[in-house]
Amino acid sequence: MQRDKFFKEIDNINHPNEKLIKTHCSYCGMQCGINLRVNTQTNKIIGVEPRYDWPVTVGKMCPKGVTAYQQTNHKDRLLKPLIRDDASLKGTAEGFREASWEEAYDLIAKKFKELQTEYGKDSLSVFSGVSMTNEKCYLTGKFARVALGTRYIDYNGRFCMSSAAGGFLRSFGVDRGSTLPWTDIHDTDCLFIAGSNTAECHPTSMFRIWNVQERGGYIIVVDPRETPIARRADLHLDLQPGTDLALANGIVHQLIEMGYIDEEFINKHTNGFEETKELVKEFTPEYTSMLTGVAPEKIIRAAEIYGKAPNAVVMFARGVEQQHKGVDNVSAYTNMALVTGNIGRPKAGVATFTGQGNGQGGREHGQKSDLLPGYRKITNPKHVEEVCSVWGITPEEMPKPGVSAYEMIELMEQKTIRGLYLLCSNPAVSAPNQNYVRKAFKALDFMVCSDFYLSESAEFADVILPAVTWSEDEGTVTNIEGRIIKINKAQEPVGESKPDWQIQVELAERLGRGKYFTHLKTAKDVADEFRLATKGGYADYYGATWDKIDKQDGVFWPCKDEEDEGTPHMFLDKKFYHPDGKAKICALPYRPPAEEPCEKYPLRLTTGRVVYHYLSGNQTRRIPFLHDMCPEPFVEIHPETAATYNMEHEERVRLFTRRGEAVYKVKITEAIRKDTVFVPYHFGHEESINLLTIAALDPISRMPEFKACAAQLEKVELKKVQ
Amino acid sequence: MKKRLYLELENCIGCRSCLAACTQCGGHEERNRNYVYDVNPLVNRQTMPLMCLHCENPACARSCPAQAIQIHETGAVLSALVEKCIGCQNCTIACPYGIPKFDQEQNIMYKCDLCIDRTKDGIPPMCASVCPSNTLQWLTDEEIENKKKQFNLDNGKWVTSMPYLEGETNVKVNLPGILQGITKLF
Numbered sequence: 001m002q003r004d005k006f007f008k009e010i011d012n013i014n015h016p017n018e019k020l021i022k023t024h025c026s027y028c029g030m031q032c033g034i035n036l037r038v039n040t041q042t043n044k045i046i047g048v049e050p051r052y053d054w055p056v057t058v059g060k061m062c063p064k065g066v067t068a069y070q071q072t073n074h075k076d077r078l079l080k081p082l083i084r085d086d087a088s089l090k091g092t093a094e095g096f097r098e099a100s101w102e103e104a105y106d107l108i109a110k111k112f113k114e115l116q117t118e119y120g121k122d123s124l125s126v127f128s129g130v131s132m133t134n135e136k137c138y139l140t141g142k143f144a145r146v147a148l149g150t151r152y153i154d155y156n157g158r159f160c161m162s163s164a165a166g167g168f169l170r171s172f173g174v175d176r177g178s179t180l181p182w183t184d185i186h187d188t189d190c191l192f193i194a195g196s197n198t199a200e201c202h203p204t205s206m207f208r209i210w211n212v213q214e215r216g217g218y219i220i221v222v223d224p225r226e227t228p229i230a231r232r233a234d235l236h237l238d239l240q241p242g243t244d245l246a247l248a249n250g251i252v253h254q255l256i257e258m259g260y261i262d263e264e265f266i267n268k269h270t271n272g273f274e275e276t277k278e279l280v281k282e283f284t285p286e287y288t289s290m291l292t293g294v295a296p297e298k299i300i301r302a303a304e305i306y307g308k309a310p311n312a313v314v315m316f317a318r319g320v321e322q323q324h325k326g327v328d329n330v331s332a333y334t335n336m337a338l339v340t341g342n343i344g345r346p347k348a349g350v351a352t353f354t355g356q357g358n359g360q361g362g363r364e365h366g367q368k369s370d371l372l373p374g375y376r377k378i379t380n381p382k383h384v385e386e387v388c389s390v391w392g393i394t395p396e397e398m399p400k401p402g403v404s405a406y407e408m409i410e411l412m413e414q415k416t417i418r419g420l421y422l423l424c425s426n427p428a429v430s431a432p433n434q435n436y437v438r439k440a441f442k443a444l445d446f447m448v449c450s451d452f453y454l455s456e457s458a459e460f461a462d463v464i465l466p467a468v469t470w471s472e473d474e475g476t477v478t479n480i481e482g483r484i485i486k487i488n489k490a491q492e493p494v495g496e497s498k499p500d501w502q503i504q505v506e507l508a509e510r511l512g513r514g515k516y517f518t519h520l521k522t523a524k525d526v527a528d529e530f531r532l533a534t535k536g537g538y539a540d541y542y543g544a545t546w547d548k549i550d551k552q553d554g555v556f557w558p559c560k561d562e563e564d565e566g567t568p569h570m571f572l573d574k575k576f577y578h579p580d581g582k583a584k585i586c587a588l589p590y591r592p593p594a595e596e597p598c599e600k601y602p603l604r605l606t607t608g609r610v611v612y613h614y615l616s617g618n619q620t621r622r623i624p625f626l627h628d629m630c631p632e633p634f635v636e637i638h639p640e641t642a643a644t645y646n647m648e649h650e651e652r653v654r655l656f657t658r659r660g661e662a663v664y665k666v667k668i669t670e671a672i673r674k675d676t677v678f679v680p681y682h683f684g685h686e687e688s689i690n691l692l693t694i695a696a697l698d699p700i701s702r703m704p705e706f707k708a709c710a711a712q713l714e715k716v717e718l719k720k721v722q
Numbered sequence: 723m724k725k726r727l728y729l730e731l732e733n734c735i736g737c738r739s740c741l742a743a744c745t746q747c748g749g750h751e752e753r754n755r756n757y758v759y760d761v762n763p764l765v766n767r768q769t770m771p772l773m774c775l776h777c778e779n780p781a782c783a784r785s786c787p788a789q790a791i792q793i794h795e796t797g798a799v800l801s802a803l804v805e806k807c808i809g810c811q812n813c814t815i816a817c818p819y820g821i822p823k824f825d826q827e828q829n830i831m832y833k834c835d836l837c838i839d840r841t842k843d844g845i846p847p848m849c850a851s852v853c854p855s856n857t858l859q860w861l862t863d864e865e866i867e868n869k870k871k872q873f874n875l876d877n878g879k880w881v882t883s884m885p886y887l888e889g890e891t892n893v894k895v896n897l898p899g900i901l902q903g904i905t906k907l908f
Binding site for chain 2: 309625
């Protein structure tokens with residue numbers, strides 16, 4: 001299915017005494033197809049081979065994907081549970097001793113029971129992630145609600161994609177990250193890409209993206225930095241960080257003014273156009289330019305190209321989403337597609353570049369504070385009843401909605417939350433305002449961390465449980481397109497490590513809740529219960545059986561039953577998911593970033609990624625090739641700005657904000673705005689840029705504003721002299 | 723059908739996946755054998771790969787006093803034979819592109835062999851297999867001819883291997899500039 005011009009029949013090379021296991025990369029939402037090489041004598045993973053037969057990526061891999069297999073048998077793997085008896089060592093890697101699973105489980109059950117007896121059910125919390133399978137994400141939600149009975153569960157998607165979810169829900173009434181399959185992208189005529197450093201963060205999209213230009217189409221890139229994709233774009237809108245909403249309003253205004261709107265589509269299939277038209281009137285090219293720093297003629301030209309294109313796709317990523325108006329940014333860029341009718345047909349649509357491997361599936365099935373499997377709402381009694389019937393509990397037993405990830409950390413600091421079960425996430429690097437976050441983790445009475453390496457966050461734990469990598473378990477993941485795909489097991493778990501679903505079943509048994517979990521003996525058992533729990537929800541996975549996934553090269557949700565082949569293109573019938581079937585064009589007043597530059601902090605700090613690292617770097621910093629390519633963070637500065645501070649290339653300088661400071665090596669480049677500095681966020685401890693970032697949260701998605709705050713630079717030597 | 727490595731320099735995004743993949747072919751002792759350069763790092767993010775071009779009349783092999791560098795029937799210029807290489811580094815000096823690398827510890831040169839265990843059977847080399855941006859491609863002569871037509875520049879030059887290189891090569895290179903020759907759709 002969907003085999004396009006990039007697909008070529010190529011056989012893999014046969015190495016003696018080896019077999020190939022077809023699977024996908026462990027890292028980002030692209031979920032590139034890979035083959036793991038397994039030695040048939042040792043039964044260990046020893047390498048990687050391209051998976052030419054995967055229709056989305058046809059064998060291509062970024063440097064993270066090429067080396068991903070090195071995680072499995074890495075020397076840093078946690079092989080046994082670890083317990084730390086001396087709580088004064090929290091926040092360091094010191095003081096852990098090896099323990100048996102029995103001892104670890106006993107201690108966790110005892111401490112969890114003590115805390116809940118003394119402080120109530122909601123004194124415990126679960127903080128999870130979406131770099132794991134749908135089955136694990138699903139069970140983590142059930143574990144929190146049924147085994148622990150706590151309302152406090154949330155996940156690291158709040159630091160990643162929750163604004164995209166919020167924006168799509170508001171605009172379309174449904175949150176599927178891409179309205180079209182990736183195999184359409186090279187065939188569109190205009191790609192409008194905002195806040196995505198695609199070449200570094202989703203490199204295997206690039207062969208399709210470049211092909212748009214080779215066909216004579218256009219690429220428009222919105223970014224404060226001249227990223228590799230911006231360098232070759234037909235038009236680069238070099239806006240100030242945190243001003244996307246003004247730019248989107250300005251472009252929508254131009255589309256209306258220049259007559260590029262599709263009135264029939266607007267009238268038949270949308271609400272909110274008149275209000276929006278009225279609101280964006282103010283955003284003339286000159287006014288928009290004043291707010292964003294983008295030249296007026298570029299704004300007009302962008303509208304002209306996008307408006308004229310027979311088919312156009314609007315794409316965005318964390319650059320627009322990680323703001324305290326991320327949801328508004330998403331809806332505002334989506335407005336471009338809705339006013340021009342660029343949606344609901346092949347080669348046109350809206351997509352976000354999913355950050356984490358299962359950023360899409362992981363947010364749909366009940367790890368979010370207010371959601372239940374199938375994208376059901378915990379505040380909707382009918383939804384609660386449907387899920388309770390699968391879980392075997394009564395609606396009265398279902399906990400109330402909790403709070404978002406960063407707000408859970410605030411409750412830890414305030415001692416409302418006393419215990420934490422952390423899995424598949426490293427918030428001691430990835431959360432904003434780290435000085436506060438680390439204080440909150442230290443304030444916990446008891447913390448369990450499940451991971452396969454000793455992460456910066458694990459350093460705050462009392463008990464560390466050794467989890468498996470993606471290659472030692474099986475299950476499904478939902479990729480960047482909304483395609484459900486299958487991760488296959490390539491080797492047995494190293495040491496005594498266990499998959500998180502098994503840990504949760506065994507812990508539930510210790511907590512006296514075994515009757516809701518004991519029947520889950522294999523990943524497949526969890527998968528079957530998970531599919532059933534999504535049945536009837538709008539993210540319906542019921543028909544996406546493992547067999548069908550294998551046969552069809554993945555299944556796009558919704559997929560309601562055995563006959564349903566899934567839904568590669570959304571809204572082909574022009575029916576959106578709001579009750580009246582219409583999409584919403586949103587009138588969104590502009591708000592500046594939460595913290596604007598001032599005399600004391602005159603620079604705009606923005607953060608992001610490099611191609612060699614993934615998320616908090618807990619995995620990729622340990623891979624020799626990736627570490628060698630980017631061993632430490634740096635601060636990117638425009639040469640003219642550096643000159644005003646008398647700073648040289650590679651000099652170490654102090655960067656600071658109202659919340660924290662760090663010392664970085666200067667990287668001089670003209671490929672950044674003069675008023676902006678950039679630091680990648682993959683590094684921990686005193687190198688973490690999140691010591692400096694601001695926890696200004698979006699009112700809807702509760703996403704912190706990683707992408708814009710006010711900062712100042714200082715020479716390190718000067719400080720010593722003082 | 724014979725295929726060749728083809729380099730479309732305009733496409734490079736600097737991810738260095740080709741270098742990572744070079745270490746993973748199963749026969750390269752996990753050392754990469756090619757290069758990716760930042761063209762002007764203080765100014766912009768332009769990058770370019772520098773791969774062995776597998777010259778038809780390779781200076782490295784000609785300069786080798788021990789005849790350690792063999793040419794495969796497919797045209798691939800192989801890495802020095804371990805038993806013959808004397809570690810003189812003539813090849814590194816002779817190569818107009820500085821491709822052969824030198825292992826100080828073993829006193830031996832090593833270079834790209836175009837993943838000969840793959841390419842002899844028509845399987846693309848690792849670098850071209852993984853390249854996410856299609857900078858490195860594995861194409862038939864017909865496909866390369868089509869590229870040549872598609873990217874014919876209005877100044878009459880097909881910006882490719884000759885006359886910019888030292889001699890004819892098995893690997894074909896297209897220098898940056900392809901977008902200049904494209905007619906826009908609208």
